Amino acid sequence: MKSSFLMLGLAILMILATIYSFGRTNKNKHEQNTIETIFARKSVRSFLPQPIEEEKIELLLKAGMAAPSGKNLQPWEFIVVDDRATLDSMANELPYARWLKESPIAIIVCGDSLKSFYWYLDCAASAQNILLAAESLGLGAVWTATYPYEERMDVVKKYIDIPENISSLCIIPVGYPSSPLQSKDKWDPTKVHRNSW
Ligand SMILES: Cc1cc2nc3c(=O)[nH]c(=O)nc-3n(C[C@H](O)[C@H](O)[C@H](O)COP(=O)(O)O)c2cc1C
Numbered sequence: 581m582k583s584s585f586l587m588l589g590l591a592i593l594m595i596l597a598t599i600y601s602f603g604r605t606n607k608n609k610h611e612q613n614t615i616e617t618i619f620a621r622k623s624v625r626s627f628l629p630q631p632i633e634e635e636k637i638e639l640l641l642k643a644g645m646a647a648p649s650g651k652n653l654q655p656w657e658f659i660v661v662d663d664r665a666t667l668d669s670m671a672n673e674l675p676y677a678r679w680l681k682e683s684p685i686a687i688i689v690c691g692d693s694l695k696s697f698y699w700y701l702d703c704a705a706s707a708q709n710i711l712l713a714a715e716s717l718g719l720g721a722v723w724t725a726t727y728p729y730e731e732r733m734d735v736v737k738k739y740i741d742i743p744e745n746i747s748s749l750c751i752i753p754v755g756y757p758s759s760p761l762q763s764k765d766k767w768d769p770t771k772v773h774r775n776s777w
Pocket of ligand 1: 623625722725
């Protein structure tokens with residue numbers, strides 16, 4: 581009787597230890613994936629003529645809205661452009677965003693200057709989240725700047741009917757990459773200072 585209690589106790593202990601170590605392994609795996617995505621991200625400027633699944637577009641937008649923002653004001657707004665004529669017209673007028681000619685969609689990250697005077701900082705965090713999410717979903721993307729260039733922001737205003745208080749930070753062409761690309765190794769220990777310069 582005593583030994584069967586002992587056996588039962590041991591069995592319960594083993595089950596608990598297995599559950600605990602499984603949880604830890606999964607957590608580590610998740611953390612590693614995030615780190616891998618950060619280091620694998622690269623700007624992609626050439627795309628296959630392949631549409632992007634709606635679920636993936638929604639995930640990109642959810643990632644954008646998961647970003648941190650000052651006072652949690654979330655001053656961002658997003659415009660998904662999949663109209664070929666609009667993408668082509670913006671590509672023609674924005675040399676630094678000419679990659680829009682090939683991308684099946686673009687996400688324009690905008691901010692509301694009435695909600696926050698530093699909307700562009702919050703929107704930058706949001707844009708980076710979108711770039712990382714694209715990488716992890718097997719998509720390619722690139723930040724093409726509109727802010728702080730008035731003439732580029734005006735091109736967005738011309739094609740997208742946005743209200744006065746809304747400004748665009750960047751246009752992110754997104755698509756399946758036309759060829760595999762390597763990310764750059766930017767690690768530079770001379771840029772790190774500890775306790776004093
Ligand atoms: C604020 C900002 C503005 C950028 N503007 C443009 C742009 O207008 N057009 C473009 O093709 N890439 C643009 N880029 C992408 C950079 O050129 C790219 O991030 C840089 O060359 C490093 O390459 P990587 O993203 O592959 O690491 C921009 C990136 C940032 C963060």
